[in-house]
Amino acid sequence: GQQVMQIPQYQHVQEGEDFTTYCNSSTTLSNIQWYKQRPGGHPVFLIQLVKSGEVKKQKRLTFQFGEAKKNSSLHITATQTTDVGTYFCSSRFGGGGSNYKLTFGKGTLLTVNP
Amino acid sequence: GAGVSQTPSNKVTEKGKYVELRCDPISGHTALYWYRQSLGQGPEFLIYFQGTGAADDSGLPNDRFFAVRPEGSVSTLKIQRTERGDSAVYLCASSLFGTTANTQYFGPGTRLTVL
Numbered sequence: 394g395q396q397v398m399q400i401p402q403y404q405h406v407q408e409g410e411d412f413t414t415y416c417n418s419s420t421t422l423s424n425i426q427w428y429k430q431r432p433g434g435h436p437v438f439l440i441q442l443v444k445s446g447e448v449k450k451q452k453r454l455t456f457q458f459g460e461a462k463k464n465s466s467l468h469i470t471a472t473q474t475t476d477v478g479t480y481f482c483s484s485r486f487g488g489g490g491s492n493y494k495l496t497f498g499k500g501t502l503l504t505v506n507p
Numbered sequence: 508g509a510g511v512s513q514t515p516s517n518k519v520t521e522k523g524k525y526v527e528l529r530c531d532p533i534s535g536h537t538a539l540y541w542y543r544q545s546l547g548q549g550p551e552f553l554i555y556f557q558g559t560g561a562a563d564d565s566g567l568p569n570d571r572f573f574a575v576r577p578e579g580s581v582s583t584l585k586i587q588r589t590e591r592g593d594s595a596v597y598l599c600a601s602s603l604f605g606t607t608a609n610t611q612y613f614g615p616g617t618r619l620t621v622l
Contacts, residue, residue: 438611438613481549493562
């Protein structure tokens with residue numbers, strides 16, 4: 394079935410280092426969402442991208458949607474301990490009336506050493 | 508309300524028992540979703556309600572799972588004859604409408620453990 398693949402599965406960094414996680418699909422995506430889930434918490438919406446080549450920034454976070462709309466990335470500059478958590482990408486597959494269902498990747502678990 | 512709420516936060520039950528999990532969506536949100544999250548995985552879609560009706564229940568694993576939303580607000584996920592494999596975190600989400608433009612906001616989840 395339709396799915397999104399995320400890499401890496403885990404990433405451990407020193408505080409202050411940068412971090413990037415990637416989301417890939419074999420099919421063209423109409424949209425992509427990024428969520429953050431803290432340990433023991435629930436997914437918290439970060440952003441949605443819909444346009445080819447779109448780049449959005451939120452403070453130290455930069456989100457990008459590929460030109461072919463088959464991949465996306467989330468980059469964090471100068472990580473902090475508060476960035477710890479699992480970052481998920483998701484997409485809505487299907488046109489017409491079925492574009493409500495989110496399909497999630499397996500996530501990238503980020504740990505930060507202070 | 509301020510966000511999506513779910514009760515109970517934790518539920519421990521024995522194999523074969525019946526459980527009900529409750530979701531209270533954000534006020535005014537017409538769309539409600541249930542997802543299930545196993546350890547180390549992303550949430551997996553179970554069912555979607557638009558108003559009172561289940562518009563898509565294709566993610567329910569089998570007929571032991573059932574969900575209702577009788578008044579178009581609170582929803583209850585019901586699991587009969589629970590099995591150990593049902594152990595997971597059950598997440599509820601809501602959005603203003605069930606379309607691409609509308610963000611899905613998740614509740615804190617109910618952690619179900621079947622012994």
